[in-house]
Amino acid sequence: MLQINNVKIENSHALIEGHLGSYSVHLGSAVVHRQPGGSLCIVPVHSQHRGRIFLPFADNDPKTAEVVSKVLLLAKDREIKDPTILEQILARG
Secondary structure, rough: OOOOOOOEEEHHHHHEOOOOOOEEEEEEEEEEEEOOOOEOOOOOOOOOOOOEEEOOOOOOOHHHHHHHHHHHHHHHHHHHHOOHHHHHHHHHO
């Protein structure tokens, strides 16, 4: 459905093979690590009106929405435009 073939679930992590690197997203906490080692700080943007994460789909659980959005973002890492995220990824590359 999402047309993503570079993500697999292993134990409590989503493992992602991006073009710029390999990543692990913890399914419970949404903490992101670059493989091998080193965390990435990817902060969700909250809506000012509702205090919820903005996503192109609806989800009543903000943590699940955060996990899914990070997995989708990193699965298509060549499309990332945010300079803060790119700097973290490329500095460790």
